[in-house]
Amino acid sequence: MPLLDIARDADAAPSSGGLLRGWRKRALMTQEELAERAGLNVRTVRRLENGGLWQPRTRSIVLLAQALGLDGEERALLAAVTRGLPGEGEGPAGSGTATTVIVPRQLPADVAALAGREGELAALEGDRTAPVVSVEGMAGTGKTALAVHAAHRLAPGFPGGQLFVNLHGHARATLPVEPGAALARLLRALGVPGQDVPEHLDDRAALYRSVLAEREVLIVLDDAADEHQILPLLPAGPGCRVIVTSRRRLSGLADVANLPLDVLPAAAAIALFTRVAGPERVADVPDEVLAEVVERCGRLPLAVRVAAARLREHATWSVHHLLDRLAGDRLAELRAGRHDVAAALDLSYDRLSPGLRRAYRLLGTHPGGGDLGAGAAAGLLGTSARQAERLLDELLEVHLLRETAPGRYRLHGLVREHASRARPCPGD
Ligand SMILES: Nc1ncnc2c1ncn2[C@@H]1O[C@H](COP(=O)(O)OP(=O)(O)OP(=O)(O)O)[C@@H](O)[C@H]1O
Ligand SMILES: [Mg+2]
Structure with missing residues (x-):
C-alpha cells in the first residue's frame, strides 16, 4: 500500500498510531504478534496505536520498523511523525504532562515597517484558494520583504510551523541551490533525522510530501531561480501554503498564482x-x-x-x-x-544568455528612455521585428523590462542606466 494511503488510513492525522496500525495490517499481524516479534510489551504497541500521543524511544521505533519490515522512506516518516511529542514513560497527553511539540519557526526577522503594499498583502492573506503564490519582480523591488512580512502575519494560521529557504536564484558567488539539497534541509527541519534522508531526489520529494500530507505548514521559498528548482519543493497536502519569490515570471507551473510586484507608489x-x-x-x-x-x-x-x-x-x-x-x-x-x-542588477544580467545580454545592452542605448515598440527595438537590435519581440518577451520574463501597453516596452530608469554601461561577459 502506498505510504500516503497508509497515512490516510489513520483516523485523522498521520499519527504514529495510524501509521503503525496500517503497517501492522499490511504485515498481517495482530498487536500481540507485532509485540512479540519486536520484543516489546503488547501494552506499548496498543498505546502507540490507540493514542498516537506519546513518543516511543528511538530504540522502540527501530525495533518496530524491523519487525514490520519498513523501508528507508517509511522509517524516516515514522521517525518524523513521532518527534516532538511527549516521551515514552511520560504518559499520554491529557494526563497532566506538558506537551512540547517541536515545529519549525524559520522566518527571518520582519521589516520594521512595511511601506505600502496594502493591495499585495490583502491578496496574499485573502486568497486561500491558491496554495502557491509567486511574488515576482525586478531586483530590489521588495519581494522578500513582502513575503516575509505576509508570512509573519499568516503564521498563526499554520500550527505546523513555518519553513524558509533561500534558494539563491540570484546570489553572488553561489549557484542556485539544487532542489535535492533544499529538500534535505527542509526534511531535517521537519524532524527527519539526517541519516534517514533518502539519496534520490524523487524519494526526498516523496518523503517531504508524506511528512507534510496532514500538517499545516507555511513555506517561503525565497529567490527561486526557475520552475525546475521549486517544483519538487511544492507539497501536495491541503493544509500547506507556499509563498515563492523570484525575479523570473514563473509561468510554467499549474495552480500557481502570480503576484507581480512593481515599484512603490x-x-x-x-x-x-x-x-x-x-x-x-x-x-x-x-x-x-x-x-x-x-x-x-x-x-x-x-x-x-x-x-x-x-x-x-x-x-x-x-x-x-x-x-x-x-x-x-x-x-x-x-x-x-x-x-x-x-550589484543587484549585475546578478540579473549575469544570468542572461549571451544573446539576451547583447539585446539588453543595446536597449540601454535607446535615446530618451521612453517607450519603444517592437519595430524600434528591431532597429536597435538589428533583428527582424519578430525576433525583437521574442527577445523583449524574454527580458519581460526576467523583469528587466516592463510592458507599459500592448506592444510598448520600457526600461526602468535605473535599469536603463545599468544597461547602457553593461559590458559583455567573458566569452560572450
Ligand atoms: N515595502 C517596503 N517597505 C519597507 N522596506 C522595504 C519595502 N520593500 C523593500 N524594502 C526594503 O528594501 C530592500 C530591498 O528589498 P528586498 O530585499 O525585499 O527586495 P527583493 O525584491 O527581494 O530583491 P532581490 O530580487 O534582490 O531578492 C530591503 O532592505 C527591504 O527591507
Ligand atoms: Mg529577495
Whole structure:
C-alpha cells in the first residue's frame, strides 16, 4: 500500500498510531504478534496505536520498523511523525504532562515597517484558494520583504510551523541551490533525522510530501531561480501554503498564482525614505523635494533605502545635497554597505544568455528612455521585428523590462542606466 494511503488510513492525522496500525495490517499481524516479534510489551504497541500521543524511544521505533519490515522512506516518516511529542514513560497527553511539540519557526526577522503594499498583502492573506503564490519582480523591488512580512502575519494560521529557504536564484558567488539539497534541509527541519534522508531526489520529494500530507505548514521559498528548482519543493497536502519569490515570471507551473510586484507608489516611497533617513533629517523638507528624491530612485525600494542610508551616514548632507548627487551618476551613488543597486542588477544580467545580454545592452542605448515598440527595438537590435519581440518577451520574463501597453516596452530608469554601461561577459 502506498505510504500516503497508509497515512490516510489513520483516523485523522498521520499519527504514529495510524501509521503503525496500517503497517501492522499490511504485515498481517495482530498487536500481540507485532509485540512479540519486536520484543516489546503488547501494552506499548496498543498505546502507540490507540493514542498516537506519546513518543516511543528511538530504540522502540527501530525495533518496530524491523519487525514490520519498513523501508528507508517509511522509517524516516515514522521517525518524523513521532518527534516532538511527549516521551515514552511520560504518559499520554491529557494526563497532566506538558506537551512540547517541536515545529519549525524559520522566518527571518520582519521589516520594521512595511511601506505600502496594502493591495499585495490583502491578496496574499485573502486568497486561500491558491496554495502557491509567486511574488515576482525586478531586483530590489521588495519581494522578500513582502513575503516575509505576509508570512509573519499568516503564521498563526499554520500550527505546523513555518519553513524558509533561500534558494539563491540570484546570489553572488553561489549557484542556485539544487532542489535535492533544499529538500534535505527542509526534511531535517521537519524532524527527519539526517541519516534517514533518502539519496534520490524523487524519494526526498516523496518523503517531504508524506511528512507534510496532514500538517499545516507555511513555506517561503525565497529567490527561486526557475520552475525546475521549486517544483519538487511544492507539497501536495491541503493544509500547506507556499509563498515563492523570484525575479523570473514563473509561468510554467499549474495552480500557481502570480503576484507581480512593481515599484512603490510615491507616498509609500517617501514613507520608506523618511523612516530610514530619520524623520528629523527631513522635518523641514518640502514634500515636492522628497517626491523628487524618491523619483530619482525610480521608487525602487532598494534604491530608496540606499539613498536614505547615504543621507543618514553623512550628518553634513542636506536632502538638497543628496538630490544634486542623484542628478549625476545615480548607480555610483546608490551604494551603501551591502546594499548596492548596480550589484543587484549585475546578478540579473549575469544570468542572461549571451544573446539576451547583447539585446539588453543595446536597449540601454535607446535615446530618451521612453517607450519603444517592437519595430524600434528591431532597429536597435538589428533583428527582424519578430525576433525583437521574442527577445523583449524574454527580458519581460526576467523583469528587466516592463510592458507599459500592448506592444510598448520600457526600461526602468535605473535599469536603463545599468544597461547602457553593461559590458559583455567573458566569452560572450
Ligand atoms: N515595502 C517596503 N517597505 C519597507 N522596506 C522595504 C519595502 N520593500 C523593500 N524594502 C526594503 O528594501 C530592500 C530591498 O528589498 P528586498 O530585499 O525585499 O527586495 P527583493 O525584491 O527581494 O530583491 P532581490 O530580487 O534582490 O531578492 C530591503 O532592505 C527591504 O527591507
Ligand atoms: Mg529577495
